[in-house]
Amino acid sequence: MGVIVKRPYSEVVIGLGVALLLVLTLFAVIAGATGFTPKEDIRPLAKFYLYYAINWHEKKYWAASPEAVNSMVWDYRGYDTLYETSVFFLAIIGAIAVFRIPKVKDVFTKGILSGKGLSLIVKTITKLVIAFVLIVSIAIAVHGNLTPGGGFQAGSAISIATLLAIAAFSRIFLEERKITTKLMLPIRVLGVLGIGLLALGPGLIALSGVTSFVIQNQPKPWANWGFIPGIGPFWLSGNQFFYNFCEFVAVGAGFTVIYLIFSIPELIYKKVLGK
């Protein structure tokens, strides 16, 4: 660690190349090639989305939600979100396949970890913080079609609660209360199955004669059925409420599986690999 290695010439050339690219791009920006002045007006496509997102007078293209960004994620540009959810699903499966969860009698960590956790002050404050995190994340998920938020933001926030429990109490605490990978993997599959049914269901109904299309939310002039925008005092915005909830369940369970697998100590993996 104390030996200083001389840098070869190829790295100096790379550094100079990066600096030259920087200077040329600066010159192009200052000369106005990319249009550096900010505009005072937006594109006509954005005005269409803003005008028709919640328009009670012309219900031809409306999405029944006052939040333009969430209605674009799940209704107007729903295909992008469908493929993004499948990419996330496959990445978690890939990480589990590379790590190779050991068999049940190897992974029970009672003889290796001590199970005491941290001191009493840390445990008391962590109990309060976990309660706050759970309440805030459920509020972000359920109100996703009325306020900033949505399914994915809430799923990331609720996985932090599991992480705090692993750090302050220990992994044995969670294993004895049956929060294991065997419980979280089926929950994740149920979440993604819900999204798939809500998205592809209207397309299958088209086989029986009624005109409809995949990822349909509200009735359009050429397809005459749709989901109900609100029941009584609850404003559901069609199927956006159910989409947000299923995505919340899927993302939260996926990250919990990753944290539980990463916190298995290295001795067990060395035994499995046979070194």
Place this chain on the structure above:
Amino acid sequence: MIEPTLITEILLAFALTLALIFAYLAIRERDLIKAVVFSALQSVAFAYAYYLLFAPDIVLAYIAVGVGIYSILLIYGVSKTERYEEV
């Protein structure tokens, strides 16, 4: 005299300068735990810039991902491999 849009642009310049300083310090550092801390601070500076650009959904997503998930996965990675970087 000073309009609200000018105040927004001055604060945005401050946030992006902080992000540049933290990113440079994170790449130059040899102790990997300090590099992870600088990367989390740079995520906070970017989240402040997104707030000034009127994008509240992205602020929520980015703070949970940048400070929570990236830092935790990198700390797990450092504890299972080596801590110091050669040269």
Place this chain on the structure above:
Amino acid sequence: MTSMISQALWIYFYITLIGLIAVSVYGIVVRPNLLKKIIALSILGDTANTFIIFLGFRRGGAAVPIFPSIKPTLEELLWFKETAVDPLPQCLVITAIVINMSVTAFLIALAIQLYRLYGTLDVRKAVRLRG
């Protein structure tokens, strides 16, 4: 007078973003440790997202693209159309954040498995070991 200060500030924003791209590309190419390369890759992804949101910004009298009530009148909708910020780049950036994060999580799992099999995370030494 204020428009000259505004123009100078906007040129400074683009200079800062290009500097961030240069720092992250230097980190990916020159540093030999795998975890340092992954940190630099995440910085590059965030800078690209910021570029996209700059494209949809509206300078004078901007407002958040979320309407504050459920039953708007027609005049309120026309005011909303003339003052709100573009919502389309924000939708694309949320998708980009999810995909970058899943790729990074998978890369960290691969790096840990590489350390278990080869015994080193240095790229220059691992190339010579060959399987």
